[in-house]
Amino acid sequence: MPSSSTPKPYSEPEIQARQIQARQIEEIDALFEQAGLKRNLRGQAAGVTHRMRFERAARQELTPPAPVARVAPNGVAWLAVPAWEKLDREKLGQEKSGQEKTGWLWHGFSTRRGGLSRAYCADGAPGELNLGFTAGDDRETVRQNRRLFVEAVSGDAAAPLVTLKQIHSNLVLLANSAEASREELQNQESNTGIPSGCSSPMGSKTGALSKNSSSWERKGGVPGDGSLPLGLKGDGLMTDEPGLLLGIQTADCIPVLVADRKRRAVAAFHAGWRGTVQRIVESGIGRMRLQFGSRPEDLVAAIGPGIGPCCYSVGEEVLSEFESQFAYARELFCEVYDSDPVRTRYPMLFLTQRAPGHSPIGPSLHLNLAEANRRQLLAAGLKPRSIHLVGGCTSCQPELFFSHRGSQGHAGRMMSLIGIRPDTARR
DSSP: OOOTTSOOOOOHHHHHHHHHHHHHHHHHHHHHHHTTOOOOOSSSOOOOOOOOOOOEEEHHHHOOOOOOOEEOTTSOEEEOOHHHHHHHHHHHTOOSSGGGGGTTEEEEEEOSEEEEEOTTSOTTSOOEOOOSOOTTSOHHHHHHHHHHHHHHHHSOTTSOEEEEEOOSSOOEEEBOOTTSOHHHHHHHHHHHSOOSSBOOTTOOGGGOBOTTOTTSOOOOOOTTSSEEEEEEEOSEEEEOOTTOEEEEEESSSEEEEEEETTTTEEEEEEEOHHHHHTTHHHHHHHHHHHHHOOOGGGEEEEEOOBOOTTTOBOOHHHHHHHHTTOTTGGGGEEEEEOOOHHHHHOGGGGOOSSOTTOOSOSOEEEEOHHHHHHHHHHHTTOOGGGEEEOOOBTTTOTTTOOOTTTTTTOOOOEEEEEEEOTTSOOO
16 A cells, blocks of 8 residues: 555646646746846745846956057157058068058048147147047137148148048948049039038949039038038948048047958948947948948958947946847946045945945946947958957047047047058059
């Protein structure tokens, strides 16, 4: 006779019900894991769930080293990508002399050193290279600064510079100067304020806007400074026309320059966090493939100086936006603890009587915006060795860069340039 303690076997309906319940729990666990949450597995009341933790780091561990600037004969300090120059010399078999050093490619990232502006520097300090028409600076001074920087990069202060009104989008515009020579372009801008040869965001070479186009927005013209503001809004420029310099302005956002070594085409992108979420760089590479027939394996890219993960604290809403777009989003964020030396040496001075979790002292969520754009370049098909990081943090290296966040909004603008030398034939 069986003992009374022997468990009663489950009936077939009960077995099926338990199997269904187990599958439902597995589905819920999968949803929890996708959301970064964990279910209590101890058999006790679950209570409140918590988000999975990010990697933690001190601010000093995340600060990128400041790049070494070169100084042009006109006194402008700017940054170049040494790997690009080396590649050009090896590819074209050029000697290390004169203008041949840069091969067919113009490129450069500005710093705040070497200009004429006095709006953002201390009394008695040397002038600075503000390249944006900000409210606090004189427009004529900015024009002179732009000529200085264009001369430093290209060797010709009168080289046409194409810029645009940046709106934190994923719009990429085509710049085209086939209708006019450099002098004619400058004269047209001086006379009408309307640059020619620039297409709409979805335009092509055959659809370039002329100076008489009624759809052109007549604003942003800067007569006589050699720049050609598109008037249209966007955050990316591309061209395969020699002699044009494409310019992107930044003061914390990430500038990305791209060059096609085979088809001699170039592009420049302005990537803030909003533009990055909208995949400005990834979609821009796609535009280059459609417009110029570029192949990812032929492209090289440079990620210029911007605000680093050491200083770029963001809110949960930014994390949410990235998680909605990228499977690897959480790898771009980390928790950074305040590493103030006084707080580190005297922690008892900063204790509070608030309940745990309610004190303002603690880690903040930081975003690595440069890495986010590097991931987009990889997703677009570029090889890791073809992507170069210039380095530097605009916020914690104020002696070298302008920073909108680091100066609470009172800052000049830097510029990143790329172009094709006019005296180099395309392949």
